[in-house]
Amino acid sequence: MDTAETDGMRAYVLHPDIQTDTDRREPEPALEEAVSLAYALPGLEVVGGEVVRLPRAHPGALFGSGKIEDLKTQLKRDEIGLVLVDGPVSPVQQRNLEKAWDVKVLDRTGLILEIFSDRARTKEGVLQVEMAHLSYQRTRLVRAWTHLERQRGGLGFIGGPGETQIEADRRAIDEQLNRLKKQLDKVVKTRELHRASRAKVPFPVVALVGYTNAGKSTLFNRLTGAEVMAKDMLFATLDPTMRQVVLPTGKKVILSDTVGFISDLPTQLVAAFRATLEEVLAADLIVHVRDISHDEAEEQAEDVEAILSDLGVDETIPVLEFWNKIDRLPADRRTTLEAQAARTDNVLAMSAWTGEGMDAVGTAIAQLADDARTRRRITVPYSDGRRRAWLHEQGVVEAESQDEAGFTLDVNWTARQEKRFRDL
Structure with missing residues (x-):
């Protein structure tokens, strides 16, 4: 399915709320997110959506025969050409539903893949x-x-x-x-060469991560003066973007904007985008941007943390949390969250859209980026040339001398680089 096929097509979204699922999400916010996903696919006219509560999933057609008939009448009346099911649909279920309704059926994974195809x-x-x-x-x-x-x-x-x-x-x-x-x-090899050349520059790499539509690209644009696509839309950013930034403190960093995460991210996409997300693995500092105004802000944060864990992000990489979109909060809720953020280490309440709290953002990044690197003097025996070569490849050696014990090196490295050196 391409943009030409979806142009002008009327779509309807269904969120199956299956009672037997052990990790069920709240159905109403889940449906709202699914509708937002549908809007992210160009050309679709999203007519509406509904939660379908099911005691169990029917293996042949997902929904019961009565519900299928009710929906058939509704879909025909509203001239629907595409039904988006917010969840997994087996090939057999898809074929049976398409035959019963005489429409195209796409499950959550298929929809996300279509969006990614359009955005790459x-x-x-x-x-x-x-x-x-x-x-x-x-x-x-x-x-x-x-x-x-x-x-x-x-x-x-x-x-x-x-x-x-x-x-x-x-x-x-x-x-x-x-x-x-x-x-x-x-x-990927070309990207690795670029990453190796950046490692020789004494600027920390700061990776922006977060749930899709949390405001990463808006923050990226405000910090860099760039014009990365930033819309109130899921998956507005797909390809990674990197810029050198001079923070208000005068500190220089390399800022990386990454693809947004989402709950139930298709396993095919996690695997396929591992190379892109290696920018996060190579970061000196991770900035987790959260839409704190969202009803499911906590659940979204858990989804992001789970994906970072699946990617194998080193626990030694420091993490800053930016509670974005405070401008959307009611006054009392905002006051409470700002006070909570002020009491919590490495957490800032801010708004990338209005600019509120941005001075503190630059200072926090600069401080933690500085904290992320420490200077040490180490001795590497002459017989351990491989580890010495690795240090030079990482660009962390500031001075080097020799004596009878071996090479004495003054290094300026991150905790992650120190750990890797010890493990070599």
Whole structure:
């Protein structure tokens, strides 16, 4: 599905609230987020949405027959061409629902993949999206076609059945994935070279992370003077953007704006975007931007922390929390949160949109970025040339001398770099 296909198409959003799910999200905010996702796909006319409460998921069509009939009448009346289901839909369920309603059906993973396909601009982003799409299609081919017996003839009389159609299609997808992976590996190596060259510059790397639409790009633009796309829309930023910034204190840092996280992020996307998110793994400081005005601010923060953990972010990397969008809060709630932030280490209440608290933002980044690096004098034996070479590659060596014990080096490094050096 491309933008041309969705242009002018009327869409309806369903959030299945399945009672047997152990990790159910609150249905109303979940539906609101799903509708926002639908608005993020260009060309769609989102007519509305509803929560469908289910005692259990029906394996054949997700919803019960009565609900399917009710929805069929409604969808026909409203001339709906696309139904977006906020959750996983199996290939069999998708086929049965499309047949019953005579509309296109897309699940949450498929919708996010469509948005990412539309937003990717860099070569790396495009390759990653293509790989995610293929991985998604591969799993659905397998599940959808296991009941089919289409085969290609084998050689000889006793060779048994030939290659099944599902095996042939799976092999074709795997071959395409391998080609894309090789192309992506080249792009990743280029990014690694850029990262290595940045490591030689004595500027800390500060990565902005957060739930999608938390205001990262607005903060990035305010700090850098750049014009990164910043809209009140989910996944407004997809490709990573980096800029050198001079903070109000005079401190220079490299600021990285990353793709927003979201609950139930498709596993294909987590895997495909690991290379992009390695900018976070290489950061000296992580700034977690939160939309503190959101009803599910705490749940969103937990989702971000879970994804950072899945990515393998080193616990030694310091984290700043910026409670963004305080301008949207009622006066009493705002006063309470500002007082709470003031009492909590490494937390600031601010608004990237209005500029409130931005002076404190620059100071906090500069202070923690400075704190993130410490100077030490270490001795490396002559026999340990590999570790000495690693220190020079990281660009942390400020001075070096030699004596009978080996190399004496004055280093200025982060806690993460020190830990890696000890582990070499």
